[in-house]
Amino acid sequence: MTPRTYAIRTFGCQMNEHDSERIAGLLEADGLVPALGPDDADVVVLNTCCIRENADNKLYGTLGRLKTAKEQRPGLEIIVSGCLAQNDREELQRRAGHVDVILGTHNVHRAVDLLHQARESGPIMEIWDEALEEAESFPSALAVRREVGHAAWVSIQIGCDNTCTYCIVPSVRGRELSRPFGELVAEVQRLAADGVHEITLLGQNVNSYGRDLTLQRRQDADHDADHGADALIAGAQWAADPARRVRPLFADLLAAVSAVEGIERVRFTSPHPKDLRPETIAAMADNAAVCNHLHLPLQSGSDAILTAMHRGYTAERYLEKLAAARAGIEDLAVSTDIIVGFPGETDADFERTLEVAAEAEFDLAFTFIFSPRDGTVAATYTDRFLDPDLVGRRYSRLHTVTERSALAKHRARIGRIEEVVVEGVSKRNESMLASRTRQNKLLHFASAAPLRPGTRASVLVTDAGAHYLTGELVEVLAAPRHRTRIPVTAG
Numbered sequence: 001m002t003p004r005t006y007a008i009r010t011f012g013c014q015m016n017e018h019d020s021e022r023i024a025g026l027l028e029a030d031g032l033v034p035a036l037g038p039d040d041a042d043v044v045v046l047n048t049c050c051i052r053e054n055a056d057n058k059l060y061g062t063l064g065r066l067k068t069a070k071e072q073r074p075g076l077e078i079i080v081s082g083c084l085a086q087n088d089r090e091e092l093q094r095r096a097g098h099v100d101v102i103l104g105t106h107n108v109h110r111a112v113d114l115l116h117q118a119r120e121s122g123p124i125m126e127i128w129d130e131a132l133e134e135a136e137s138f139p140s141a142l143a144v145r146r147e148v149g150h151a152a153w154v155s156i157q158i159g160c161d162n163t164c165t166y167c168i169v170p171s172v173r174g175r176e177l178s179r180p181f182g183e184l185v186a187e188v189q190r191l192a193a194d195g196v197h198e199i200t201l202l203g204q205n206v207n208s209y210g211r212d213l214t215l216q217r218r219q220d221a222d223h224d225a226d227h228g229a230d231a232l233i234a235g236a237q238w239a240a241d242p243a244r245r246v247r248p249l250f251a252d253l254l255a256a257v258s259a260v261e262g263i264e265r266v267r268f269t270s271p272h273p274k275d276l277r278p279e280t281i282a283a284m285a286d287n288a289a290v291c292n293h294l295h296l297p298l299q300s301g302s303d304a305i306l307t308a309m310h311r312g313y314t315a316e317r318y319l320e321k322l323a324a325a326r327a328g329i330e331d332l333a334v335s336t337d338i339i340v341g342f343p344g345e346t347d348a349d350f351e352r353t354l355e356v357a358a359e360a361e362f363d364l365a366f367t368f369i370f371s372p373r374d375g376t377v378a379a380t381y382t383d384r385f386l387d388p389d390l391v392g393r394r395y396s397r398l399h400t401v402t403e404r405s406a407l408a409k410h411r412a413r414i415g416r417i418e419e420v421v422v423e424g425v426s427k428r429n430e431s432m433l434a435s436r437t438r439q440n441k442l443l444h445f446a447s448a449a450p451l452r453p454g455t456r457a458s459v460l461v462t463d464a465g466a467h468y469l470t471g472e473l474v475e476v477l478a479a480p481r482h483r484t485r486i487p488v489t490a491g
């Protein structure tokens with residue numbers, strides 16, 4: 001019998017991409033195989049995002065097209081998961097009666113069970129308000145189908161306990177839960193044994209990793225004088241270390257995963273500037289595997305707006321932290337997120353953002369126009385909403401500033417030899433390979449021999465744009481260690 005096929009379309013962040021890998025893992029365990037293209041799939045999964053407006057519009061557009069497809073192919077099954085499902089359940093149900101399964105962010109592991117249930121008894125929506133405490137809440141904890149063999153995401157924490165007034169994440173991803181230290185190290189050891197040499201630690205605020213572990217430990221200690229709590233919460237590996245701190249810090253986790261044999265690159269996203277501790281900077285500097293790239297979201301350069309955003313730092317404090325990171329970590333690349341047009345942003349506020357962005361000399365900036373998200377505090381500041389044309393003009397001025405510094409940073413790499421990991425064929429030019437430097441920059445280069453994704457090489461940088469480098473292969477350093485995935489085709 002021809003196996004049924006699936007396709008997953010992911011909107012939004014790396015967290016969502018990681019959840020998608022897990023849904024793929026569950027579907028494959030159920031006997032499905034990847035479809036050749038989204039139009040042939042028997043099961044289509046839309047893993048959604050609601051952080052900004054255009055994400056919802058795109059989703060409803062895609063759902064409209066799928067409705068027509070389902071009328072022509074009644075066997076087509078549709079699953080909608082992720083943040084928008086969590087947040088917009090009624091709207092989604094109203095606008096998408098043709099969806100078979102709607103599931104939220106806390107029950108991704110139920111995707112296949114719900115699909116079976118829907119086959120028996122019709123469309124189903126299951127959204128949990130909170131995550132389970134158990135490992136199943138963590139996308140890394142279950143079988144995943146990774147797209148690449150040499151690199152993996154590891155979610156160290158889910159949810160967010162911060163209260164940034166523009167942000168919908170706390171209400172769709174719930175409260176902050178850290179995964180036990182020992183479990184994470186064991187996971188990285190398993191990945192390394194599987195040939196993975198690059199990991200990216202994921203969390204909404206990686207620097208507060210472990211904060212909830214301590215809280216829980218205190219509560220448990222009140223109940224129970226037996227101090228087995230350390231092992232229970234942080235994991236045996238942590239409890240066994242006589243020199244341990246009260247709770248594992250993110251810095252300890254960085255050191256521990258960097259020490260795993262076979263792990264050559266450790267990345268993470270994202271730390272919150274208010275919580276960026278000297279220990280983290282030291283761990284980045286001292287552990288050779290940790291890549292010299294920091295994503296440090298600025299959001300605004302104006303103190304008044306930062307206060308209104310509830311960010312917990314001033315522009316000056318941000319710049320001090322950045323300077324400390326640059327002083328401590330050799331050859332550090334820094335990227336950021338900035339929001340333009342937050343309610344009440346004056347010309348003077350915006351000028352400060354331009355100044356701080358110029359002073360920070362970012363390698364890369366993701367710039368966003370403020371989008372009111374229902375349920376957030378800032379969405380209620382309607383009397384201070386700004387004229388979209390004004391915001392558009394500000395946005396393009398900021399873009400000019402951040403592109404200028406990105407270009408300068410990239411040009412400064414010309415003439416250097418970079419250690420890269422090959423990602424695959426370049427999308428810009430099929431005769432070139434795309435690779436990543438340790439600073440997380442995209443570097444295109446030509447190679448006479450086809451190099452597999454995961455190959456490490458050194459490359460001389462010969463040219464630069466604002467978002468990429470180009471270069472010439474100097475030498476291949478190492479072939480990938482993972483087994484090449486045999487492409488699975490339908491039929």
Ligand code: 5AD
Binds near residue numbers: 299337338339368369
């Ligand atoms: N409007 C615009 N940008 C937003 N972001 C988060 N919420 C909003 C919003 N309501 C941006 C922030 C965050 C990034 C992931 O998305 O800059 O760091």
Ligand code: SF4
Binds near residue numbers: 162163167170204205
């Ligand atoms: Fe949103 Fe702020 Fe939490 Fe980041 S730290 S997820 S911006 S609330």
